[in-house]
Amino acid sequence: MSQAQSSNSNTPETDFHIFDDSEEADNHTSEVTATRLSLQFQLDESYLGQRIDQVAALIWNDYSRERLKQWLKDGHLLVNGNSVKPKYKCEGDEVLTLNVELEAQTRSLPEDIPLNIIYEDDEILVINKPVGMVVHPGAGNSTGTLVNALLHHYPKSSELARAGLVHRIDKDTSGLLVVAKSLEAQFSLSKQLAKKSVYRIYDVVVYGNIIAGGTIDExxxxxxxxxxKMTVLPGGKDAVTHYNVKERFQHFTRVQARLETGRTHQIRVHFSYIGYGLVGDQVYMPRVRLPAGSSELLADTLRGFKRQALHAAKLGLVHPKTGEDMMFEAPWPEDFAQLVDVLRTENKAY
Structure with a gap:
């Protein structure tokens, strides 16, 4: 699995503000204000004989066919002012109207928090998350999270579950996250994650000498x-981590880990399980291990590194709309780079 491989998808959009009409057809009008979506479309003979749910998905391809079918069933999508079933066959001269109120999916409030944006288009947002930022609000973390920042940066994200998040990284892990900007992008990315086709590479510094790469399947x-804590136990969810040795020191190893699955704390749990805990991990390696004869600089660096030495360095996926293979990279944050530099000078291999 060296590249993401999955299908493409289209995207719905709503907003708390005025949404500019992006349709090019002369017979199409739309207006979106607040969470109310109002659309109208005049069919022509090119749609003769086609199912209404298929036609609606072609016309309003920002929205999934399943969502449009549900709107048909609920009476939000009308044909000549009447409710019809999804299998209704078009005559080619009907007027379609869609009126629906879209409920906000999050109660979190937008906050003007700077984001390190690696890439953004109409469908996705790729962010290099800093150490210390919580991804999603929870107990004790109702503000200052990535979700709060997303709601400010892109207000339409309030219409999406978890503000468009499809995966998370821990508060004290730095690096890349992809965020969907629409329902269809969120569905596509979630499907890619479920198929294990999203390519995720983490840089890791662990205690001990790992001789060669391998796979942890526990x-x-x-x-x-x-x-x-999470732990390796029978009956747990499948979890697979592939890893390669990138740099050896006397008492430490820098490795790259590739996630095949995405369980909570997966890399931290797996490496702790095989006896190579992460430097700085306050949960799975609560005590700092100082090598015998450590220099003052090395000792101070290890004691001062109070988060797991884990950085989401590369992220590969298939673009939800274009189907393009995309790969993103994020440089090491300052603390991680400093840790490696000190190990290179103060704990270099013989």
Missing amino acids: PIKRHPVDRV
């Missing part, structure tokens, strides 16, 4: 006693 579930 199930992960919530720890039965310490509910903060």
Whole structure:
């Protein structure tokens, strides 16, 4: 799995503000204000004999066919002012009207928080998340999260579950995240993740000497006693991590890990399980291990590195709309780069 491989998809859009009409057809008008969506379209003979749900999906390809079918069933999508079934065959002269109120999917509030945007278009947003930023609001973290920042940067994200998030990285893990800007993009990316076709590479620094690369294929579930932790246990969810050695030091190893699955704390749990805990991991390696004879600089660096040495460095996916293979990279943050530099000078291999 060296590249993402999945299908493309189209995208719906709504907004709390005025949404500019982007349709080119002369017989199409639209207006979107707040969460109310109002669309109208005059059919012509080119649509004769086609199912109404298929036609609606062609006309309003910002929205999924399944969503349009549900709107037909609920009476939000009318043909000549009448409710019809999704299998209704068009005569080619009908007027379609769509009126629906889209409920906000999040109660979080927008906040003007700077984002390090690696890439953005109408469908997706790729962000290099800094250390310390919580991805999604939760207990004790109702503000200052990535979701709050997304709602400010792109207000339409309020119409999406989890503001368009399709995956997460831990608060103290830095690096790349892709965010959907529409329902269809979110569906496509979620499907790619489920098919294990999203390419995710993490840079990691661990205690100990790993001799060669390999694969950790061990199930992960919530720890039965310490509910903060995850652990390897039979009956857990399948979890697969591939890794390669990139740089060896006397007492540490820098590796690159590729996720085939995306379980909570997966890399941290897997490497701890095989005896190579991550430097700085406060949960799975709570005590700093200082090599015998450590220099003052090395000791201070290790003691001062208070988050897991884990950085989401590369992200590969298929663009939800164009089908293009895309690969993104994020440089190491300053603390990670400094850690590696100190290991190179103060703990270099013989």
